[in-house]
Amino acid sequence: MSVKLNGALEDRGAWRVENCSIAMTMDIIGTRSSMLILREALYGTTRFDDFVRRTRGTDAIVSARLKHLTEIGLFEKRPYQEEGKRKRYEYVLTPKGADLMPAVFALMQWGDRHLQPDDGGPLRLVKRGTDIPVVIGPHARSEAQLEIDDLEIAANGNWIEQGHA
Amino acid sequence: MSVKLNGALEDRGAWRVENCSIAMTMDIIGTRSSMLILREALYGTTRFDDFVRRTRGTDAIVSARLKHLTEIGLFEKRPYQEEGKRKRYEYVLTPKGADLMPAVFALMQWGDRHLQPDDGGPLRLVKRGTDIPVVIGPHARSEAQLEIDDLEIAANGNWIEQGHA
DNA sequence: GCTCTAACTACTACAAGTGAAAGTCAGGTA
DNA sequence: TACCTGACTTTCACTTGTAGTAGTTAGAGC
Numbered sequence: 001m002s003v004k005l006n007g008a009l010e011d012r013g014a015w016r017v018e019n020c021s022i023a024m025t026m027d028i029i030g031t032r033s034s035m036l037i038l039r040e041a042l043y044g045t046t047r048f049d050d051f052v053r054r055t056r057g058t059d060a061i062v063s064a065r066l067k068h069l070t071e072i073g074l075f076e077k078r079p080y081q082e083e084g085k086r087k088r089y090e091y092v093l094t095p096k097g098a099d100l101m102p103a104v105f106a107l108m109q110w111g112d113r114h115l116q117p118d119d120g121g122p123l124r125l126v127k128r129g130t131d132i133p134v135v136i137g138p139h140a141r142s143e144a145q146l147e148i149d150d151l152e153i154a155a156n157g158n159w160i161e162q163g164h165a
Numbered sequence: 166m167s168v169k170l171n172g173a174l175e176d177r178g179a180w181r182v183e184n185c186s187i188a189m190t191m192d193i194i195g196t197r198s199s200m201l202i203l204r205e206a207l208y209g210t211t212r213f214d215d216f217v218r219r220t221r222g223t224d225a226i227v228s229a230r231l232k233h234l235t236e237i238g239l240f241e242k243r244p245y246q247e248e249g250k251r252k253r254y255e256y257v258l259t260p261k262g263a264d265l266m267p268a269v270f271a272l273m274q275w276g277d278r279h280l281q282p283d284d285g286g287p288l289r290l291v292k293r294g295t296d297i298p299v300v301i302g303p304h305a306r307s308e309a310q311l312e313i314d315d316l317e318i319a320a321n322g323n324w325i326e327q328g329h330a
Numbered sequence: 331g332c333t334c335t336a337a338c339t340a341c342t343a344c345a346a347g348t349g350a351a352a353g354t355c356a357g358g359t360a
Numbered sequence: 361t362a363c364c365t366g367a368c369t370t371t372c373a374c375t376t377g378t379a380g381t382a383g384t385t386a387g388a389g390c
Contacts (some may be wrong), residue, residue, distance in 0.1 A: 002209040003256040003266075004293055006319035012209050016219050016241050020278025020284040022204050022269060026197040028280075031377065032188060035195070039187050044167040044177050048337055058379055063338055086387040088336070093166040096279050101168075101250050102302045103275055104187060106268035111186025114261050115193075121186040127305050128169055134303045137267045138311040146303045154171035196347065213367055223349055228368055251357045253367075 028072055029100070032059050038104050041097065041152065042065065046090040066091055074100070101148055106136040120156055128152040193237055194265070198226050202234065205271050206262065208318065212254040231256050239265070266313055271301040285321055293317040 009015060028145060029035070036055040045051055051061045069075045074097030081087045112121040124135040128150050139145065174180060194200070201220040208217055217227045234240045239262030246252045270290060277286035290299040293315050304310065 001206075001226075001263045001313065003207055003262075003290075004317045005209065006291075006317050008320050009288075011317060013215075016221075017204075017287055019281070019287055020201070020204070021273045022200055022315060023197060024280045025272045025276040026200050029298045030195065030197055030200070031189040032195055033377075035187055035191050036185070037205045039182075039185070041166075041220055042168055044170065050178075052337095056181075058381095059338065060340085060380085061378065064377095067338095084388065086336085095166075099278065100275055103268065103271035105303065106271045106301065107190045108227050110265055110268055111190040113264065115189045116184070116186060121185055122182055125168075125303065126171075133306045135306050135310060136271070136301065136303050138270065138290065138299045138301050138313070138316060139304055139309070141298045141300050143308065144304070145300060146305070148166065148168055151303060152169045153174060155173050198347075216365095223351095223368080224368065225350085226348065229347090232368095249358070251366085 025103075029069070030073070031065075033057055033065050034069065035104060035107065037062065037065050038074070038093075038097065038100055039095045041075070041091070042101055042104060042148075046092055047088075048091070051091075059075075069097070073097075098148060102136055109136050122156055124154045124156045126152050126154055171279065181299070190268075194234070196230075198222055199234065200269060200272065202227065202230050202281075203239070203258075203265055204273075206240070206256070206258045207266055207269060207313070211257050212253075213256070219222050234262070238262075263313060267301055274301050287321055289319045289321045291317050291319055 005012060029038070033055065036057065039050055040054050042052055043054075045054055048062065048066070051057065051066065052059055057060065057065075066075060070077050070091065073094055075091040076094050077089045078092055079087055080090050108121065108123075109125075126132055127134055127146065129152065131154075134146060134151060186297060194203070198220065200215055201222065205216055205219050208219075210219055213227065214230065216222065217224060220227065222230075231240060235242050238259055240256040241259050242254045243257055244252055245255050262280070273286065273288075274290075291297055292299055292311065294317065296319075299311060299316060324330065
């Protein structure tokens with residue numbers, strides 16, 4: 001139940017990780033609210049109050065998180081203006097932010113498998129235009145990897161709550 | 166920069182996720198210390214004070230986390246006894262715990278790409294016995310997926326601190 | 331100028347994670 | 361029996377995340 005360690009690392013007692021990427025990543029986005037906001041962004045949400053409603057967060061939390069995530073370059077603040085409305089800002093994922101997709105969906109996948117009833121969680125990840133399930137996992141770089149645009153999310157059973165425009 | 170939504174979900178304004186697996190997963194293991202302990206377990210650590218030293222945690226934190234992670238079935242507490250020593254317990258990953266591997270390594274991969282210098286982080290994930298880089302990402306279930314036993318971790322440059330038996 | 335609304339900002343309270351240090355405990359050795 | 365050590369447990373201080381409520385702001389419409 002553990003990964004093989006390469007030559008120089010083989011004696012596990014003889015070394016310790018410095019500058020661990022996992023620790024650094026958890027330090028800046030390792031909160032429930034950040035993950036839920038990233039989830040929503042991956043589902044296409046861009047506006048402030050949509051984030052609030054759909055993550056069931058509060059104004060304060062979403063405001064603080066979006067500010068932070070924008071500062072560290074995961075979101076880009078982009079002005080928009082609907083006719084008859086004032087100018088506002090929407091928050092769109094940058095490539096750096098979108099690159100967290102595997103991490104976010106890996107957490108979802110684990111929850112679907114181990115914290116939900118037998119039929120899995122509320123949403124299913126499939127290959128776009130098909131019903132082929134998609135799994136998040138390791139593979140050799142040379143093999144075909146799916147990108148965000150190749151993915152599609154489908155409802156799984158009757159979990160989805162309707163009517164929350 | 167977002168995933169396509171399937172028919173019933175297409176109108177993003179009309180639904181909201183219930184029982185989100187991401188939220189549930191973050192609720193029970195979404196802390197820095199849990200992730201670092203899982204990281205160490207994937208690298209082969211099983212004993213209490215090794216977890217303490219290698220995660221640079223404190224007794225208190227590691228104790229609390231291992232207890233919790235064992236209670237929810239990610240670790241199994243297994244007795245062992247060295248000659249001339251008293252009986253002790255080691256903590257080994259269960260299949261449920263090991264199944265978090267993609268999530269843990271996805272966080273590492275993102276940190277390597279976006280929080281580290283150009284040459285990446287301290288460790289590199291490769292296909293076992295080769296130098297082929299491994300990436301964590303989505304792929305169709307039918308395609309060959311690598312398992313934990315297919316992976317190997319190699320040192321990347323001079324990041325590793327020696328001598329911490 | 332006044333109102334209305336989306337998008338914040340501030341304030342309070344509480345829970346949880348983290349860190350340091352000290353205390354406990356079981357069972358081995360001297 | 362006394363001591364020693366690894367493996368925890370407890371306590372306290374501090375920080376951060378979360379939740380609720382209230383207040384502020386920038387413009388468009390009236």
